[in-house]
Amino acid sequence: MFDMFFGIPAYIALLLMQNINNIVMFPLENLLKGDLRTKGDLKRPFDKAWKEYEVKYAKIEKEKKQHAKEAGLIRTEVTSAEIADEMEKERRVFQLQMCEYLIKVNDIKTKKGIELLQHLVEYYHAQTNYFQDGLKTIQHFGNYVADLSIKLQKIRQKQDEEKRRLIELRTLLRNAPGLDKEAMNTSGSSDRGTGYSLHQLQGDKQHGVTRTGHLLKKSEGKVRRVWQKRRCQVQAEGFLDICHADETKPPSKVNLLTCQIKLVPEDRRCFDLISCMY
Structure with missing residues (x-):
């Protein structure tokens, strides 16, 4: 009975520790070692597309000004509308990389915020189940422990009563006439000599x-x-x-x-x- 009384709470505690690892620690470790560690790498494709866009824009603008100069015109600036058709490919690549970057940033925010808090909510429910199951186990064995306490008290009273009667009998035997006092004292001293006494x-x-x-x-x-x-x-x-x-x-x-x-x-x-x- 007592092996079940101690074994079931131990098993419930083991489940709680497993829930800590699976619900909280494992997702948090993946977040720290995965997405957050490579957070700086997420922006590299976006930066590369932006740099290519700027280089292509500056090149086309320079060519437009050179053509105007050769034609005898002086142009201080070139409007975006004039080079929009020639920048269509680079613009779409840049927009695509920007969307990819923003999607990944959104995923990290979700894992850092909503999903992590959701894992904590799940662990809260797991811990609630742990305490509820433990309380049910204690209540299940409550009647048995109460009955056992009563039985132990009765056994203790019975043994104390037997000891009291034996002490009374020993006193009567010691005071009985014709008993060899010296033999009794020698026996008592030899019994005491076998034990240890500090003084x-x-x-x-x-x-x-x-x-x-x-x-x-x-x-x-x-x-x-x-x-x-x-x-x-x-x-x-x-x-x-x-x-x-x-x-x-x-x-x-x-x-x-x-x-x-x-x-x-x-x-x-x-x-x-x-x-x-x-």
Whole structure:
């Protein structure tokens, strides 16, 4: 049930991301990399046709003036009507290129304006569907989650009640006559010794917070391990200093706050000091 509860919203979110790419990002990328990048090239045919028109017009005008001069006339200008027939081809080419250029400019304006906004409207509808489908999914599983919450609360109450009864039974058994108190305490202490406690042994601060003495420490040899007597000092900061056989060397420091002390059941005078090396 929960795989459907989390899987369906994830699938709806995936569809939304696909709609972002298809509806918005892809058309925008095509516009930026296509039409807008080649916008400067669109005007080249138009500029070429205009330049050819001007060159042909200037050439014909110059020829008309030259003919008039040869005939003994002086002409300062030539009217457009006189050379219109000879410029018919260039004029139509120029008009055609102008139309082509204006059509392409109109297409770019449409893509930059109307079509881009239309894509944003489509994405708005896609996002609306995303939230509506998500709400339908949550509402579909609403009754199941509500029933599950009630069942979990009942199970929790049942387990708490079982724990309360077990604690009461344990108290009655501990207070029952004829029970071996020492065996019970030993069992309890051994159980506690298997776990980790940050502050396992507490001393009496009236007698000071620093202790110096000697402890027997097993050697670290691989073949034969023997007991070695070492002078030790426990400091107020929680460090245990273990001196070497050559006391001129600096002692080894062990942080008791990060260590675990396990008592040895066979000999209550012995204990294992487990240090966390980090």
